[in-house]
Amino acid sequence: MDSSYHAGLGSVFGTDRSVVITSSYISSPLGEGTDINFQSLLEDRSNFTKAEDTYYGSLYKGICQDPKMSDLHDRKVSKVITRKDFIGIVAALKAATKVGIGKDCGINPERISVYSGSACTSTDDLSPYYSLIKKSYTAGQYDPKFFGRHLMEEVSPMVMLQTLMNNILCYVSVALDIRGANTNYLDFQTSGLRSVYEGACSILSGRSDVALVGSSSAIPELFLDPNPEDKLGSNNYKDYLCFSKDGTSPRVKPYDRSRSGTVMSEGACFLVLEEKNHALRRGAPILGEISYMKLNAGGSSAMKEGSYVPYGVVGSLSGTNIDKDDLLIGYGIGARYMDQNELMAYSQVFDSHDFMLYSSSGNFGDMAEAGNISNIAVATKILETGQIPPTSNFVCSDEPGWNISGHVEPFSGNNIYVTGLSLSGTGCTIKISRVVS
Amino acid sequence: MSERTVCVTGIGIVSPVGNTREEAWKNIVQGVSGTDYISQFDASQWPTRIACEVKDFHLDKKAFHDGSLLNRSNEFGMQSAYEAMVDSGLSDILESKNNPIDPYRFGVSVGVGIGTIAPQELATLLRGTDFHSTDDFKLASSLEKTVNSKLLMKNHPGMFAGWLASRWNLRGPTSTIHTACASSGQSLGQAYLQIKRSEADIMLAGGADSLAGELLLAGFCLLGALSTRNDEPARASRPFDRDRDGFVASEGASMLVLEEKEHALRRGAHIYAEVVGYGETQSAYRITDLPPDGRGVKEAMEDALVQAGMVHSDIDYINAHGTSTELNDRIEALAISKVFSSRGCFPYINSTKSETGHLISAAGALEASFSILSIRDSVIPPSINLDHPDCGKSEYGDLRFVANKKLNYPVKVAMSNSVGFGGTNTSLIFKGID
Numbered sequence: 001m002d003s004s005y006h007a008g009l010g011s012v013f014g015t016d017r018s019v020v021i022t023s024s025y026i027s028s029p030l031g032e033g034t035d036i037n038f039q040s041l042l043e044d045r046s047n048f049t050k051a052e053d054t055y056y057g058s059l060y061k062g063i064c065q066d067p068k069m070s071d072l073h074d075r076k077v078s079k080v081i082t083r084k085d086f087i088g089i090v091a092a093l094k095a096a097t098k099v100g101i102g103k104d105c106g107i108n109p110e111r112i113s114v115y116s117g118s119a120c121t122s123t124d125d126l127s128p129y130y131s132l133i134k135k136s137y138t139a140g141q142y143d144p145k146f147f148g149r150h151l152m153e154e155v156s157p158m159v160m161l162q163t164l165m166n167n168i169l170c171y172v173s174v175a176l177d178i179r180g181a182n183t184n185y186l187d188f189q190t191s192g193l194r195s196v197y198e199g200a201c202s203i204l205s206g207r208s209d210v211a212l213v214g215s216s217s218a219i220p221e222l223f224l225d226p227n228p229e230d231k232l233g234s235n236n237y238k239d240y241l242c243f244s245k246d247g248t249s250p251r252v253k254p255y256d257r258s259r260s261g262t263v264m265s266e267g268a269c270f271l272v273l274e275e276k277n278h279a280l281r282r283g284a285p286i287l288g289e290i291s292y293m294k295l296n297a298g299g300s301s302a303m304k305e306g307s308y309v310p311y312g313v314v315g316s317l318s319g320t321n322i323d324k325d326d327l328l329i330g331y332g333i334g335a336r337y338m339d340q341n342e343l344m345a346y347s348q349v350f351d352s353h354d355f356m357l358y359s360s361s362g363n364f365g366d367m368a369e370a371g372n373i374s375n376i377a378v379a380t381k382i383l384e385t386g387q388i389p390p391t392s393n394f395v396c397s398d399e400p401g402w403n404i405s406g407h408v409e410p411f412s413g414n415n416i417y418v419t420g421l422s423l424s425g426t427g428c429t430i431k432i433s434r435v436v437s
Numbered sequence: 438m439s440e441r442t443v444c445v446t447g448i449g450i451v452s453p454v455g456n457t458r459e460e461a462w463k464n465i466v467q468g469v470s471g472t473d474y475i476s477q478f479d480a481s482q483w484p485t486r487i488a489c490e491v492k493d494f495h496l497d498k499k500a501f502h503d504g505s506l507l508n509r510s511n512e513f514g515m516q517s518a519y520e521a522m523v524d525s526g527l528s529d530i531l532e533s534k535n536n537p538i539d540p541y542r543f544g545v546s547v548g549v550g551i552g553t554i555a556p557q558e559l560a561t562l563l564r565g566t567d568f569h570s571t572d573d574f575k576l577a578s579s580l581e582k583t584v585n586s587k588l589l590m591k592n593h594p595g596m597f598a599g600w601l602a603s604r605w606n607l608r609g610p611t612s613t614i615h616t617a618c619a620s621s622g623q624s625l626g627q628a629y630l631q632i633k634r635s636e637a638d639i640m641l642a643g644g645a646d647s648l649a650g651e652l653l654l655a656g657f658c659l660l661g662a663l664s665t666r667n668d669e670p671a672r673a674s675r676p677f678d679r680d681r682d683g684f685v686a687s688e689g690a691s692m693l694v695l696e697e698k699e700h701a702l703r704r705g706a707h708i709y710a711e712v713v714g715y716g717e718t719q720s721a722y723r724i725t726d727l728p729p730d731g732r733g734v735k736e737a738m739e740d741a742l743v744q745a746g747m748v749h750s751d752i753d754y755i756n757a758h759g760t761s762t763e764l765n766d767r768i769e770a771l772a773i774s775k776v777f778s779s780r781g782c783f784p785y786i787n788s789t790k791s792e793t794g795h796l797i798s799a800a801g802a803l804e805a806s807f808s809i810l811s812i813r814d815s816v817i818p819p820s821i822n823l824d825h826p827d828c829g830k831s832e833y834g835d836l837r838f839v840a841n842k843k844l845n846y847p848v849k850v851a852m853s854n855s856v857g858f859g860g861t862n863t864s865l866i867f868k869g870i871d
Contacts, residue, residue: 144560157660169719
């Protein structure tokens with residue numbers, strides 16, 4: 001049996017169940033809600049703000065609107081969560097309530113599952129400890145005993161609760177009374193796609209009828225080392241991030257030969273997945289069907305430098321038969337090696353490149369854990385509107401033969417593939433198909 | 438779902454009671470406590486001065502080439518993964534010239550802890566900053582300019598799965614899970630599902646964590662969750678006992694090789710047990726509390742029984758989550774009582790946290806390993822310090838705890854429970870090979 005799931009592969013689970021998307025919500029620097037975000041993509045907008053001046057030039061980042069306290073189900077919760085949790089919880093609640101998923105909604109709470117992805121604890125989250133570390137230095141030497149002795153006087157238990165990485169999963173479950181299968185993934189940029197994958201499996205296998213899936217990230221902890229020798233995995237930061245030499249907002253150029261890096265952004269995206277007949281019975285809108293998914297590891301060093309083939313992407317795409325009318329939404333963040341390596345993976349899988357390739361990162365920036373899953377929400381809007389937004393700032397690829405456009409293009413196909421690659425080497429691909437009524 | 442059967446062909450353990458599978462198991466069966474005074478930092482002024490630390494640990498170079506890329510918990514994880522891979526015979530096979538294993542059918546599923554940077558490392562980073570600033574915001578900003586990205590990646594919990602895949606060139610489905618104390622119960626459960634669903638033939642699965650560092654320990658200390666029985670470390674962790682006063686923080690790892698049974702048989706692998714059921718629920722109550730009626734914990738056990746095609750009388754032994762906190766022990770005992778009361782007598786129950794303390798994200802995998810070894814050796818380790826059981830009494834009779842002395846018993850089917858901060862509950866069922 002193949003390890004990938006194709007349309008109708010509810011049969012893998014001995015059922016004829018299928019999974020559709022009935023709701024989505026994107027929170028990004030471009031705005032709140034899937035419709036607003038998609039319109040911004042069509043208009044080729046970006047919204048990057050200056051973070052600081054660095055050794056290499058001005059550094060920019062993408063920031064969401066400040067979440068409103070009133071969007072939380074319980075204001076007290078704001079004291080024990082971090083910003084990434086806040087953004088994620090609000091996106092999840094908005095996606096769910098839009099299609100009537102919540103307390104006393106008439107659906108058995110044990111038949112609703114929730115799968116979240118999350119960014120990890122950041123150095124910002126640890127800032128309450130900084131002043132004590134500072135005090136623990138005497139005559140230029142750090143004294144760990146001093147730190148240990150005085151830690152209890154300085155730290156609030158709230159800090160520990162804030163650093164729990166399953167906060168979104170917990171608070172969303174409590175707010176919506178979700179009691180079914182659940183978990184929380186920490187798979188970097190593929191966390192969101194992983195949550196979609198498991199949510200769909202949960203429905204296909206008959207364990208759930210509805211799954212709330214998504215991921216969030218609040219990156220702008222820039223952890224930038226001005227030392228050019230500092231490496232981040234496959235990329236030197238200098239090659240990874242986009243710097244502006246003239247102080248104007250930088251241009252992120254996915255797949256373009258003149259690409260010079262990405263802008264780190266924060267955001268969140270949640271989707272409601274539902275068993276197709278369940279959705280039809282209750283009259284929920286059907287935005288697309290999940291008809292293929294596959295997950296793989298890279299199997300090579302997760303922190304490799306420079307040019308290499310990301311086998312996680314190769315593996316996750318290996319079961320696809322992309323047609324020329326289909327669309328592939330790649331990760332394409334505009335970082336030199338990452339784009340190049342991603343295209344190398346595609347070249348290994350596909351003999352020809354006659355299908356269209358698109359990236360939203362020129363507008364969103366690199367939304368990390370929230371990036372790839374946002375592309376699924378974007379895919380549903382492409383199916384609905386028949387319009388593919390421009391791959392921002394794209395003029396010419398450094399490898400010939402790729403069908404990428406810097407303009408709005410029509411889309412009349414039925415299938416869109418969304419693929420992602422994580423820093424730890426994981427690759428994941430999800431296919432969204434048009435549902436013909 | 439398909440009829441594929443999942444079995445366990447390798448087990449590795451690094452724990453406060455031993456840094457190998459057999460050493461840890463021998464001590465668990467003998468009821469040896471891993472709790473002692475905290476040695477990693479000066480806790481002399483803390484309300485809690487005890488923990489279950491891993492002792493005399495050295496990462497084997499054969500396990501991983503560069504320990505500087507791993508934080509403390511990932512070192513434990515990598516060492517236990519190496520032991521499991523050697524135990525399963527797969528390490529040799531993968532390194533042989535004619536390796537027949539398809540790397541795209543061999544995946545990784547791990548449960549991990551929070552993974553914060555150790556204060557010592559933060560201090561090193563801060564040394565290069567505007568250290569004399571009295572403004573913490575400025576201090577934080579200057580830190581961000583000097584952080585070494587490699588150090589951050591070393592401490593990112595998502596990296597462990599990547600390193601495992603990298604170490605053995607594994608290209609199958611890979612996941613990193615964090616649901617607090619349920620993390621590695623979930624990692625095993627999801628690996629089981631992935632083999633059942635034919636996404637992989639082999640999964641390297643389990644968990645690693647270290648709660649013995651000062652930042653997390655301080656947090657739990659302030660929450661009042663830790664035992665303060667500082668004068669009697671070995672008697673501090675006492676799940677289900679009347680005199681319990683909190684859990685004992687711990688660290689370690691356990692990794693297991695899960696394999697499709699026909700695949701294992703074809704290569705002549707030793708099979709410990711089959712994984713036959715996995716239940717997973719969400720309590721949807723509060724982040725740190727359980728619903729008083731045992732909701733969620735009860736349904737996880739029932740779900741696992743349904744998945745296994747078993748009834749409650751099939752279960753011989755439950756390795757309970759049993760943390761030694763008032764709330765968990767009472768509610769878990771109530772949930773067990775609700776699930777099993779109608780069978781007439783209860784399965785035998787213990788909590789090996791009485792010896793190991795609470796490994797948080799690694800607890801589920803370690804306790805699953807002990808459950809499987811109970812089946813192998815027909816022995817149930819004791820719940821030590823269980824002098825006055827005060828929960829699990831019901832109109833149907835009392836729960837059958839294996840208190841203070843091991844019990845020689847032919848365990849055919851064992852259940853292992855995990856209950857997490859955040860509301861996630863899991864239950865795994867293992868069955869011996871006929």
